[in-house]
Amino acid sequence: MKVKYIYQQFISHISIIVVAFLILSLLFTHYVETLVYKNKTEELIAYGDNIWRDLQRGSERPEQIINQYARVLFSRDIQFSVFDQNVQLLNPIRWRGPAIEFTEKEWRMLNEGQPIVMKYDLKRYDEAVTLVALPFIDKGKFIGGILLTSPISGAREMIAEINKYLFYTVLIALAVAFLQSWLLSRIHVNRIKKLQEATSLVSAGDYTVKVPSSDFDEIGELAEDFNRMVSKLDESKAEIESLENRRRQFMADVSHELRTPLTTISGVIEGLKNDMIPEAKKERGIKLVSKETKRLIRLVNENLDYDKIRSNQVQLIKEDIELFEVFEIIKDQLDMQAAERNNTIIIEADDSVMVHADYDRLVQILINITKNSIQFTENGAIRLKGWMDGHRTHIEIEDTGIGIQPEEIEKIWHRFYKADISRTSNPFGEFGLGLSIVKQLVQMHEGKIHVESEHGKGTKFVIELPFR
Structure with a gap:
């Protein structure tokens, strides 16, 4: 009823x-x-x-x-x-x-x-x-x-007389109560109707609606909570739309990336199978197949790594590691790739700098960031820096590349996002998953990571990891 x-x-x-x-x-x-x-x-x-x-x-x-x-x-x-x-x-x-x-x-x-x-x-x-x-x-x-x-x-x-006056008082109080009830109900019902109408609009998909709020009473606080909820929904909607757009772009990029190496691999294999490739060019064809196969493997591995990290399936085995040795390993692995773009990798760290981390995941973090720096730097330098401050280890990877636009900085951590989507054929981090994986791994180490960049002057990635 x-x-x-x-x-x-x-x-x-x-x-x-x-x-x-x-x-x-x-x-x-x-x-x-x-x-x-x-x-x-x-x-x-x-x-x-x-x-x-x-x-x-x-x-x-x-x-x-x-x-x-x-x-x-x-x-x-x-x-x-x-x-x-x-x-x-x-x-x-x-x-x-x-x-x-x-x-x-x-x-x-x-x-x-x-x-x-x-x-x-x-x-x-x-x-x-x-x-x-x-x-x-x-x-x-x-x-x-x-x-x-x-x-x-x-x-x-005396009691009868007093009760008579009390009765008159009750009649006056009832009249006042009726007026007060009518007035309060009109006010509160109007406020509740506004919330009801706003809720209907939200259920219809309008996340821009707002209702008047105040801290006077619970209805005002409810209105404030409603506005916050709608703002969150609006942000979530925008994030979902952005994620969906990035997913579509990612699928387009992946389709392109898969089509090219698969076409190349298929063509080379058919050529080898039918002896259509001269003997002198067979070795080059095999190398091309190997290169394109590795690209496909990287795409699959990056997606698997990201999903494992998001679902907490990665177990860290932390140990004390000399940061200088890790930097040298990164330099040895990426020197040739850096040289292709006329870049130099420079290490700036003492032998005494230690980091408490999972070795394999630390290498993965630094390789991803360094590859990203190589990707957007040409005829420049990539500096690997490290030092300790109390119970924290600081790591910086700084390049002299093209930098990042201010509005793009926060987006680089998003899955599928690429700061320069025109470079889909670049062999390093081309699928927009590398930096997203990096951030997840740093957070698993209870650390922090942020980016400092100025467009046209370079980018610096700063990592802080607790040392026990």
Whole structure:
């Protein structure tokens, strides 16, 4: 069953007001009755004590004292009766109440000198009365007592009057609650409807929608969270579209890369098979097949490596390694490739510089970055630098190549991305996976990597790895 928000607000406010009124009315009624009863009891006890003291002094005859008090107390609607130990009335004025009857327990209390105080319904004026019986004790012996009664006059009238004003207050509170519920519900429902409409737009694929937010209440915070969520979705959508574009480009590049070597390999094999290649050119053809086969193997290996790293299937075996020796291995492997582009590889590191890493993966990281530097450098130099700073090893690979545009720097770590997509035939890192693998491997070593580049002046890759 659907219940509108305004009705929920109104029912909530009315329930609180009604419950509060009932509790307040009951508590106030009980408080007033108790207070009136206590005051009347104290008044009756005071009169009884005064009568007993005057009778004890004996300045006048007992009948005169009783008559004097009778005229005063009867005018105040207080009845009293003095009785002896046999409960015989001593009043010269007739007692207008019921016969004096005490229970065995009450009689025992009087004989022990304990007063009796209670509410008692005399069915006179159809209202409750306060009854007080005070014992007279002379030399430790019960010789009589005094019984006083008085209606709790005005208490119920006072309570009824107060309840009437409370009722009027409740009516005013209900009116205010209704207006407040209506106003708040309109405000909140409008805000919720905006969120609902925005949610519908998001479900339809619009990730640019925004709703007014604030830190005033939970709805405002919800709106702020909604805006953040939409922004993330928008970024994710853009990233997905970018990834999809790169994937398409990658597939186009791979198709091109596969077609060329496969065509070459197929042609050479057919030529060898049918003796269409002269003997003098057979060795060159075999080398060409070998070269193109290695290119295909690199493509497959790079994809396998990336997927293994992303799925945490690569286990690192870390050890202390001399960085200078690793640099020398990199130089030996890539010197010929660097020479093809008239580049020089320069090592700048002391023998004492150590790095705590997985040897094979460290070599893979440095080879990928160095190949990337060779790819975009011509007639220049690639410097391999290393030093230690406390418990961290710093590695820099700096070239004097064409550099990277500022807007391209963050993109180079993306899978399938190539900073210069026109160089698809370049034999080093041509598939756009090398730097993505590098970043994943550095992070697996709990290290950091970043790039500093200025277009036209070169690029520097900076790696920081913890040393134990």
